[in-house]
Amino acid sequence: MTELETLRHSAAHILATALLELWPEAQLAAGPPVENGFYYDVSLSHRISPEDFPKIEEKMREIVRAGQPFVCVPTSREEAEKLALRGRLGALSERPVPSEFKLDILRGIPEGEPITLYQNGEFLDLCAGPHVKSTALVRAVRLTHVASAYYRGDEKNPQLQRIYGTAFPSERELAEHLARLEEAKKRDHRKLGRELELFYFDEAVGAGLPLWLPRGAVIRQELQAFLGELLAKQGYETVFTPHIGELGLYRTSGHFPYYRESQYPPIPEPAVWESLVHEGCRCGDYANRLESGVVGGYLLKPMNCPMHARIFASRPRSYRELPVRLAEFGTVYRWEKSGELGGMTRLRGFTQDDAHIFCSESQVEAEVAGCLELVRTVLATLDLRDCRIRLGLRGPDSGKYIGEPALWEKAEAALCSAIRQAGLEFTREAGEAAFYGPKIDFLVRDCLGREWQLGTVQLDYNLPIRFGLAFVGADNREHRPVMIHRAPFGSLERFLAILIEHFGGDFPVWLAPEQVRILPISDQQLDYAREVAAALRKRRLRVSVDEKHETLNAKIRIAESQKIPYMAIVGKNEQSSKNLSVRSRRRGNLGVMALTVFADQLVDEVIRRSL
Structure with a gap:
């Protein structure tokens, strides 16, 4: 953790302590630092509202003034479980009610990992840390809002109250942050999108499925025309693909099951559906048949890449054609939980400025360099120059990724080399890779200092293998191409939301719906x-x-x-x-x-x- 994240993590514990002093019956779940602040999830019989914030903050200030040390208490799994069963974890004192959430979190810690508790005053919590030395160091803190959240983000679990706050080393930095928040409210894309008549959400259409209004459609068309000019200069060809495809296509690519949690359920073929109804088949039985491959179906397109792979495979290819660059403004569909939807930034249906490059290994570095230059040109033209570059690598959970380790190492090395050749600085972050390969992400700060993940370039040795893609080389033998996935905007809808807030709705004249x-x-x-x-x-x-x-x-x-x-x-x-x-x-x-x-x-x- 950074120093600021450690401060905010400590502020979350102070919030939890204050909540328990005010409402001893509260059951606590978890309270991590997050971007721009922290939160703590709590189960309480009554609703907490912003009207409660002053008394919670006053109690927090009392805890800060008390200068309670944060003490790390290493313990065994058995002892921690006893404390949870006695209601001692996430509490000020023992109580007869077990700490159900803390017990569940404890049991989710892998065997062999150390178990630590942190104590400040009478408050004892299951926590890996770190924290500042004392509550006295958390001098500038403010609660910001409260929302509902399912425990562990699962709709099957209890719904909790999530209390958000922020903390800074000084009152001056806190005041500056709060001023930015006020400015952000004025620039909120949902507010401006409605006032400027750019897009519209209609319950009759469905949650997370936006309607682009004529004025918003102008901006979209201008962005597409702008990118289209750049793509033409780099030799891309435009393709169009359906919104729905055979489930088998996504079994081959690995999206089903590796990306299954983010997909809409498969749609049975009409004949299969009639047969299932005739048999009185339950949904669970159908799901089992899908898993086993006994029955087929269709899937709303979650990604464009499998269809682009099939376009490449539509006829024999020669090394003289490579690289083949296929581009599409393709609409895709993801099953986002209702609590995760947020204006145009998190949707269930959106359009990607997607493209896939099929090239030989010797062409990879030059093609990645071209993608990096494309993203940088897009961001600079739109005044999004403050950005950092992240190289997303595999995480420790090998079950989330496809392909051989040797191919991953080769792909990671190729991306590293391309970034260095472009003279760019970058950070490596494990766990940020796609399931099929490592990726370069551009994380952009807008005029309010908020960071957004925009352009991405992904290197993929695995999907060409899964789809059996090949080209005939100069030696007259078949070779496997490498696949590069890239999207400078990402989602057009999300990009519009970011532009609205970045420009405050005051678009440069070339983008303005009415000039x-x-x-x-x-x-x-x-x-x-x-x-x-x-x-x-x-x-x-x-x-x-x-x-x-x-x-x-x-x-x-x-x-x-x-x-x-x-x-x-x-x-x-x-x-x-x-x-x-x-x-x-x-x-x-x-x-x-x-x-x-x-x-x-x-x-x-x-x-x-x-x-």
């Missing part, structure tokens, strides 16, 4: 306003005319609130001189311009994708 609004001062200028709009549309600019019976100031306020980059005001003088009085949302009044001059400047700004 210019013509504001006639009176109805006498309506014809001229329409004439101006028609001329600008001929230059492929997105324009509207405000024909409402409002004052000019009211029209300006409306355009400002809708974050229109440019307003062109036309009154008597502008009409007679065939000019425009131009106002920029960002730069204020730009003065009177000839229509052609304004159009030329605007088109140039769009072509350059100026920020």
Whole structure:
């Protein structure tokens, strides 16, 4: 843990202590540090609300002032279990009720791993640590919100209350963080997406399935056109694939079962379904038959890569064709639990800017370098320059990954070499690999300092083996290609959410759904306003005319609130001189311009994708 994570972990224990002092009957689950703060999960007979935060925080301050040391107590598994059964773990004192959650967490610790408890004051908790030396060091802490969460994230388990907070080494840093949170509320993509009419969620359609509204669709089309230009320069070919595929396809790729928890359940073929109904087959029986391969079915597409592999395999390939670069804006479907859905950032149906490169081993490094350059160009164009690079490697659980260790080592070495050749710094993180291969992730900080995982480049020696892919080499023999998965945006929906919050909805003119609004001062200028709009549309600019019976100031306020980059005001003088009085949302009044001059400047700004 970092020093800040250790501080926040300690703050979580202080929160737990305060909760128990206020409500001794509370049952605690777990309280880890998380990005920007910490939380503690608690089971309590009544609901905790933000109105309770002041008294909880006051109790926390008392614990801080008491300067209670954090003491590590190594123990045996047997002794820890006795304490849990006596209700002593996650408690201030013994009580007759067993610590059910602590007992379950204890039993989940693998055999042979050390068991440690941490104590501050009377509070004793099952914890691996570390902590600061004393509660007195947690000087700046604030509770932020409360939410519901299933124990261990499983809907079959009890629902708990998750109390979130944050902690910093100083009050100044806490104040700065809280100011950023307030700014984040103003920039929340769910709020701005609704106000700017970019997307919409409808219960009749389904949770986590967004509807792109016309203005949001403009941004999506512009992003796709932007990436399409870059892909054409790098020699990609566009493909389209279905939204549903045979279950066997995903058995071959390994998505079923390795990715099964994130997939929609398989859909039986109509004939199979009728047979199952006729037999009175229960869902569990059908699931068992699916597992054993006795019956088939279809799967809503969770990934595009298996279908791209089949496109590569659709005819014989020669080494002279390689690399083959296939790109698709492909919609995929993931079964996210309802509690994990969050606006456009976590969905059940979304579109990836996906591509797969099939190349020889000798071409891997150059192709990965091209992918890295592509991601960097995308991020720089959109002013997302503050990023770090993570090399995701296999974790210790070998059951989560396919393929031979030697191929993984080869893939990891190739990605390391490509990053170094590009002159980029990176960190290695175990457990962040895809199930089929290691990957490079770009983690970007937005203008509020929040980190998002965006572009990814993944190297895969395993799926070509599972799909039996081959090309004929210069020696006239068959060779196995290597597969590179890459997505600069990731999910278009999630990328839009990040852009909304990064720009605060105030998009650069090339992305803005409406680039210019013509504001006639009176109805006498309506014809001229329409004439101006028609001329600008001929230059492929997105324009509207405000024909409402409002004052000019009211029209300006409306355009400002809708974050229109440019307003062109036309009154008597502008009409007679065939000019425009131009106002920029960002730069204020730009003065009177000839229509052609304004159009030329605007088109140039769009072509350059100026920020």
